[in-house]
Amino acid sequence: xxxxxxxxxxxxxxxxxxxxxxxxxxxxxxxxxxxxxxxxxxxxxxxxxxxxxxxxxxxxxxxxxxxxxxxxxxxxxxxxxxxxxxxxxxxxxxxxxxxxxxxxxxxxxxxxxxxxxxxxxxxxxxxxxxxxxxxxxxxxxxxxxxxxxxxxxxxxxxxxxxxxxxxxxxxxxxxxxxxxxxxxxxxxxxxxxxxxxxxxxxxxxxxxxxxxxxxxxxxxxxxxxxxxxxxxxxxxxxxxxxxxxxxxxxxxxxxxxxxxxxxxxxxxxxxxxxxxxxxxxxxxxxxxxxxxxxxxxxxxxxxxxxxxxxxxxxxxxxxxxxxxxxxxxxxxxxxxxxxxxxxxxxxxxxxxxxxxxxxxxxxxxxxxxxxxxxxxxxxxxxxxxxxxxxxxxxxxxxxxxxxxxxxxxxxxxxxxxxxxxxxxxxxxxxxxxxxxxxxxxxxxxxxxxxxxxxxxxx
Amino acid sequence: xxxxxxxxxxxxxxxxxxxxxxxxxxxxxxxxxxxxxxxxxxxxxxxxxxxxxxxxxxxxxxxxxxxxxxxxxxxxxxxxxxxxxxxxxxxxxxxxxxxxxxxxxxxxxxxxxxxxxxxxxxxxxxxxxxxxxxxxxxxxxxxxxxxxxxxxxxxxxxxxxxxxxxxxxxxxxxxxxxxxxxxxxxxxxxxxxxxxxxxxxxxxxxxxxxxxxxxxxxxxxxxxxxxxxxxxxxxxxxxxxxxxxxxxxxxxxxxxxxxxxxxxxxxxxxxxxxxxxxxxxxxxxxxxxxxxxxxxxxxxxxxxxxxxxxxxxxxxxxxxxxxxxxxxxxxxxxxxxxxxxxxxxxxxxxxxxxxxxxxxxxxxxxxxxxxxxxxxxxxxxxxxxxxxxxxxxxxxxxxxxxxxxxxxxxxxxxxxxxxxxxxxxxx
Numbered sequence: 001x002x003x004x005x006x007x008x009x010x011x012x013x014x015x016x017x018x019x020x021x022x023x024x025x026x027x028x029x030x031x032x033x034x035x036x037x038x039x040x041x042x043x044x045x046x047x048x049x050x051x052x053x054x055x056x057x058x059x060x061x062x063x064x065x066x067x068x069x070x071x072x073x074x075x076x077x078x079x080x081x082x083x084x085x086x087x088x089x090x091x092x093x094x095x096x097x098x099x100x101x102x103x104x105x106x107x108x109x110x111x112x113x114x115x116x117x118x119x120x121x122x123x124x125x126x127x128x129x130x131x132x133x134x135x136x137x138x139x140x141x142x143x144x145x146x147x148x149x150x151x152x153x154x155x156x157x158x159x160x161x162x163x164x165x166x167x168x169x170x171x172x173x174x175x176x177x178x179x180x181x182x183x184x185x186x187x188x189x190x191x192x193x194x195x196x197x198x199x200x201x202x203x204x205x206x207x208x209x210x211x212x213x214x215x216x217x218x219x220x221x222x223x224x225x226x227x228x229x230x231x232x233x234x235x236x237x238x239x240x241x242x243x244x245x246x247x248x249x250x251x252x253x254x255x256x257x258x259x260x261x262x263x264x265x266x267x268x269x270x271x272x273x274x275x276x277x278x279x280x281x282x283x284x285x286x287x288x289x290x291x292x293x294x295x296x297x298x299x300x301x302x303x304x305x306x307x308x309x310x311x312x313x314x315x316x317x318x319x320x321x322x323x324x325x326x327x328x329x330x331x332x333x334x335x336x337x338x339x340x341x342x343x344x345x346x347x348x349x350x351x352x353x354x355x356x357x358x359x360x361x362x363x364x365x366x367x368x369x370x371x372x373x374x375x376x377x378x379x380x381x382x383x384x385x386x387x388x389x390x391x392x393x394x395x396x397x398x399x400x401x402x403x404x405x406x407x408x409x410x411x412x413x414x415x416x417x418x419x420x421x422x423x424x425x426x427x428x429x430x431x432x433x434x435x436x437x438x439x440x441x442x443x444x445x446x447x448x449x450x451x452x453x454x455x456x457x458x
Numbered sequence: 459x460x461x462x463x464x465x466x467x468x469x470x471x472x473x474x475x476x477x478x479x480x481x482x483x484x485x486x487x488x489x490x491x492x493x494x495x496x497x498x499x500x501x502x503x504x505x506x507x508x509x510x511x512x513x514x515x516x517x518x519x520x521x522x523x524x525x526x527x528x529x530x531x532x533x534x535x536x537x538x539x540x541x542x543x544x545x546x547x548x549x550x551x552x553x554x555x556x557x558x559x560x561x562x563x564x565x566x567x568x569x570x571x572x573x574x575x576x577x578x579x580x581x582x583x584x585x586x587x588x589x590x591x592x593x594x595x596x597x598x599x600x601x602x603x604x605x606x607x608x609x610x611x612x613x614x615x616x617x618x619x620x621x622x623x624x625x626x627x628x629x630x631x632x633x634x635x636x637x638x639x640x641x642x643x644x645x646x647x648x649x650x651x652x653x654x655x656x657x658x659x660x661x662x663x664x665x666x667x668x669x670x671x672x673x674x675x676x677x678x679x680x681x682x683x684x685x686x687x688x689x690x691x692x693x694x695x696x697x698x699x700x701x702x703x704x705x706x707x708x709x710x711x712x713x714x715x716x717x718x719x720x721x722x723x724x725x726x727x728x729x730x731x732x733x734x735x736x737x738x739x740x741x742x743x744x745x746x747x748x749x750x751x752x753x754x755x756x757x758x759x760x761x762x763x764x765x766x767x768x769x770x771x772x773x774x775x776x777x778x779x780x781x782x783x784x785x786x787x788x789x790x791x792x793x794x795x796x797x798x799x800x801x802x803x804x805x806x807x808x809x810x811x812x813x814x815x816x817x818x819x820x821x822x823x824x825x826x827x828x829x830x831x832x833x834x835x836x837x838x839x840x841x842x843x844x845x846x847x848x849x850x851x852x853x854x855x856x857x858x859x860x861x862x863x864x865x866x867x868x869x870x871x872x873x874x875x876x877x878x879x880x881x882x883x884x885x
Contacts, residue, residue, distance in 0.1 A: 160781040167695060170687035174708045174755070177748050181719055184726035247489040254486025267490055274497055276867055278809025280838045281504070281860050284845045288853070289503040319496045326493075348468075350475055352482035373714065380716020382812035383838075387845060407718050411812070414725065415820055432722040436715065443714040444707075 005131055009053055012135070013046045016142060020045035020149065027151050036156035044155040047162060048145035053138035060130045068122045075118055077111065095119055185436055188429030195423045196224045201430060203227060207393035209413060209424045224427055226434070228393040232310070232403030236385065237378035239314025239399055240321055245371055247318075248325025255326070256333045257355055275323035283387030286316035291388060298400065308390040308402035317384050321374045328370030328450075332363045335454065366453040372446035376439040382407040406431050504864075508857025514646040514659060515609045516598040517572075517635065519551045521580065523591050528584060539584060539591075544577035545569075548599065555640070556631060567627050573600040575648070575660040598644060603659040603851035605632060609641065612850060649858060653824045654835060654843070658851025661844070663859050665826045669739050669819075669834030670808060676743025676830060677750055677807050682800055684747075685754025686789075689796075692755070693762040694784055713752040720749045721816025729817060736818035740830040745817060746807040753806070757799020761792040794881030801874040805867050811838035837863050 021042035028034035034041075069092060073081060080091055091112075098116040149155070193201070204225015251271070255264055291312040298305030305311070336359050344354040360367070390402030391412060413428040525532065527550075528542035549569050553559070559568060576599040583597075584590055604624050607613050609632070619626050635641045653665030688709075696702045724745035728734045734741050765788050773783035814820075819839050827834035835843070841863060844856040 156779065160779060163781060164695065167687045167691035170684045171691040171696070171705055173684060174688065174705055174712060174752065177712055177723075177751070178708045180727060181715065181723045184723050184731075185719070188726060247492055250486045250489035251493060254483070254490060258483060258486060263490075267494070270494055270497055274493065276805065276809075276871060277500070278811070278838050278841075278863060278867070280809070280811045280841050280845075281863070284841060284856060284860060285500055285503060287845065288507065289499070319493075319500075322493055322496075350479045352479045353475070355482070376714060376716075380718065382716065382718045383842065386812075386815075387842065407716070407812070410718060410722070411815055414816055415818075429722060429726070432719055436719050439714070439716055439719075440711055443711050447707075447710050447714075 005057070005134070008135070009050065009138075012138070013050050016049050017042040017046040020146060023146070024149055024155075027149065031151040033151045035152055035154050036159075040155040040159050041149050041153075043159050045142055045145045045149065047159070049138040049142035052141045053134040056130060056134040056137055060126070064123075064126055064130075068119065068126065071122055072115065072119050076115060099123075181436065185429050185433045188426050189433040192423055192426035192430040195426070196430075200224065201226055201427075202434075205395060207409070209409075209427055222423060224423070224430075226406070226431065228395040229404060229406045229409055229431070231395055231397065232389070232393070233379055233405040233407075235310050235397055235399065235403055236314045236317060236389065236405060237375055239311060240317035240378045241371065241375060243315055243318030244321040244325050244374060248322045248374075249329050249367065251322070252326040252329035252333055253355060256330050257351065257359075271323040271326055274319065275327075277320075279320065279381060279383040280387070282316050282320050283384045286312055286384055286388035290316050303400060305400040306390070306402040308388060309400045310389070310403045311399040313385055313389045314399070316388065317378055317381055320381070320384065321378055324374045324377060325370060328373060329363075329367050332366030332370065332450075332453070333359060335366075336362050363453075365449050369446040369449035369453065372442050372449070376442035376446070379442070380407065380435060380439050382411065386411050406435050410435075504857050504860055508854055508861050510610050511649060511854040511858035512646055513643040514648070515601045515606045515641055516644045517601055518596065518598055518640045518642070519548065519555075520594060520596050521547055521551045522594045523547060523580075523584060524550075525592050528591055534588065536585060539588070540581065542581070542584070544580045544584075547580065548572055548576055555635070559627075559631075564627055567625050568631060571602055571605050571628060571632070573602050573659045574657060575600050598642070600648070600659055601641070603657060603849065606659055607850050608632065609636075609643070610854075612854075649855070653826050654822060654840065655824060656822075658847070658849050658855055661852070661855055663837065663840060663862060665823060666835040666837045666840035666859070667862075669742075669823075669827050670837040672739035672827060672830050672834065673743040673746060673836060674804060674808055676740060677746040678800075678804060680744065680747035681750040681754055681803075685751050685800070686758050686796060688751075689755045689758030689762060690784060690789070693759050694780075694788075709752045709755050713756060716812075717749060717810055718812040718816065720745050721813030723748070724813060724817045735831055735833070737821045737823070737833040738831050739827060739834050739836075741817050742814050742819055742834075742836060743830065745813045746810060749810065749813065750800075750803045750807050753803035754796075754800050757803065758792070758796045761795030761799065762788065764795065765791045791883065794877050798874045798878045798882075801870055801877070805870040805874075808870070809838055809863065809867060811836070811842055814839050815842070837866070 021038045024034060024038045024041035028038065072095065073088070073092065076091075080088070083091065095112060095115045096119065098112060099119045201224050204223065205227050206223045206225050207228050208223045251267070255267060259267065291307050291309070294309060294312045294315075295305050295307050340358055340362060341354055344358045349357065385405045385408050389408055390404050391408065392402070393404050393409070394401060396403060410428045410431050413424055413431075524547065527546045528544070529535075529539050531538070533539075549565075549572075552568055552572065553565060556568060559565060579599060580597075583595070601609075604613070605628070608615070608624055608629065613622055613624060615622075615629060632641065648660060649662050651664055652660060652662030655661040692702070692706065696705075724741055728741045728744055729736055769787055769791065770783050773787040774780070778786065814836050819834070819836055820843060821833055821835075822843075823833045823835050825832070837859065841856055841859050844852045844859060
């Protein structure tokens with residue numbers, strides 16, 4: 001039905017476009033003047049047709065379901081209508097399943113088949129109403145627009161303001177996405193904090209999100225203290241940064257200060273390849289190559305290193321963020337004005353002295369901004385830790401222990417079959433909220449520093 | 459007097475200062491060397507583990523398609539034939555190669571050499587051409603993944619028999635078959651033409667490839683027009699006020715939000731609120747579109763900025779309206795740059811798996827999806843799923859899937875570079 005409607009709409013729109021265009025050409029030939037080019041009149045008339053019809057279809061998509069459901073409930077016999085809301089919803093779901101032809105529990109009450117038929121009939125009726133009303137509405141508005149076409153009508157201005165609104169709307173979507181993220185995560189997190197105390201979540205020292213299967217089971221309440229997760233996340237990110245910052249920074253310095261164009265031409269693409277590798281691939285690399293290597297080295301040295309050690313995960317994550325650190329630092333270092341270098345050389349400093357005493361201090365804020373961005377990337381990184389880090393929450397700062405992270409727990413809590421409103425699943429959203437707020441904070445600061453720094457030398 | 463002393467001091471320190479200089483330089487070289495080494499180790503490890511998945515051990519059998527196994531009642535009915543005992547036929551042929559093996563348990567071990575995909579292959583042959591029934595055919599059939607692993611040398615035959623999944627009898631019979639030239643490594647077509655499977659020798663990546671392709675199409679169709687429009691607005695029309703500043707802050711932050719958060723958004727909004735189906739490429743495409751949207755805006759803005767103002771002035775000078783100057787003159791010139799940035803953003807979306815896991819794309823899906831509403835896998839998620847499988851055969855499959863994924867990323871990035879080099883204008 002709807003595919004059909006869309007085809008009809010498209011065909012009519014195209015027809016209207018050419019029809020109106022032709023009409024405007026006729027006007028131009030008759031009066032010798034037309035304010036805008038003919039195609040603008042075509043677009044103008046087809047917009048007037050399309051938009052009202054689309055609005056009606058949009059309203060249908062939003063309201064039809066709840067409207068049909070409420071008429072369905074009104075039509076049900078009294079004894080069912082007066083059931084408590086939960087049971088009523090179950091019955092309604094049964095009817096709907098039956099109506100679309102799924103296997104349903106058809107024994108829930110006598111007359112369910114009639115109800116399902118009624119539901120289908122209602123839907124068919126509404127479909128028909130929408131089909132014709134959207135076409136008629138569109139044709140009415142089109143007729144109005146068609147009548148306004150004249151040699152002095154400014155169709156181009158109309159189209160241009162329509163495009164202007166469209167462009168503005170696209171830019172505003174960015175706000176909607178942020179708001180969407182914040183609200184969706186926030187609402188579920190608030191439901192979680194109804195059950196679990198906020199301070200217990202933020203400062204609690206043990207994490208074991210097991211919920212009771214039966215009443216009164218031992219440890220049935222589940223422990224939702226997220227400190228071990230925060231500690232694990234910070235530990236792994238710290239290891240990653242310890243590896244990535246010196247290597248990334250030195251690479252950037254060498255590339256921008258020492259290397260000739262040939263070395264740059266080879267090294268830059270290599271770093272770009274490193275940054276383009278999907279994180280799931282890094283995760284596999286961590287599991288299959290790095291973790292066994294570290295464990296074997298450990299047992300060779302007489303150390304008992306967990307095969308999911310924070311060290312291995314951190315190292316691989318470090319490799320992942322080297323290109324990020326180096327490209328951000330490279331930008332910052334190259335934007336230090338040449339005059340500062342020349343001033344330093346003029347005083348007799350060597351290249352490395354210039355770099356250490358002049359360029360790095362000047363570039364420091366930008367570099368710190370870059371490191372903060374890299375840190376936020378490491379904290380939010382998911383696949384490497386999901387594949388290679390531990391699952392059990394252990395409060396430890398020992399790099400050879402297996403620790404777990406916030407993102408690992410989000411994934412573990414949300415994969416598998418769970419009912420959606422148990423604290424266990426909601427906990428994932430509370431963790432997501434924490435992660436979002438924290439990385440947002442880091443990014444905000446970092447971007448601010450970088451921007452301020454850039455302004456300083458521009 | 460004092461002059462000489464300063465010169466002396468400087469000269470005395472010069473050696474150490476030069477040494478320091480050289481040392482600092484070496485640190486830089488060292489760190490580049492380390493980064494390159496990582497990349498080298500990375501590729502060696504993936505390729506050395508994965509190349510063997512592109513071929514697979516197959517056995518050459520002479521198969522008698524006997525009527526009493528396939529269609530005992532001579533019904534000629536396709537439904538009857540579908541349930542024919544094709545395993546029996548293969549087993550008969552296998553037993554005939556080893557007349558000395560008679561014990562029931564030994565026969566079972568022999569039987570276990572074959573992949574369960576072998577009988578499906580015969581079944582399809584027969585269903586396509588019923589006249590084959592009663593004839594004898596010579597055919598290459600897939601072997602079990604454990605046998606495959608043995609032939610590729612991934613199983614230690616020196617272990618005691620109890621601790622390997624392949625018995626002494628099986629090993630010796632495989633060796634006999636190999637000396638007779640009946641076992642060969644063949645190109646593993648299955649990997650590219652079938653969906654996921656619990657048996658590693660029958661598992662393929664086509665389902666995941668199609669899923670990823672559907673998703674990327676949706677992502678591009680949504681994120682590209684929206685991103686370019688937003689960039690045009692911000693670059694060409696936006697007034698300078700706090701609201702626009704707020705939008706810009708939002709975009710910059712969205713580009714840095716961890717991808718898993720987008721997954722949570724998709725789960726809460728698209729699946730729980732809007733009731734869209736789980737593990738569908740439609741939802742995945744939407745989530746990836748939201749993720750790619752800010753990336754495309756940033757790339758498109760940079761590209762629009764690089765078009766010199768003289769172009770705009772010329773267009774306005776000959777009487778174009780502002781909208782016309784943008785859409786007819788500036789946008790076409792900026793488009794190669796925009797496309798380059800967008801393709802790189804799309805490549806990132808292709809490799810993304812965390813948000814897809816959140817919206818349930820970790821389901822085990824055998825069928826190849828045919829519409830964006832079907833359940834489906836995605837290439838990076840397939841890598842994740844296979845990497846988690848304990849069976850040995852999946853380890854090389856994972857590496858192979860990674861190689862395919864990296865190849866696609868390489869293709870996309872090369873396309874972007876090619877576009878940039880061909881169409882970019884240096885002003």
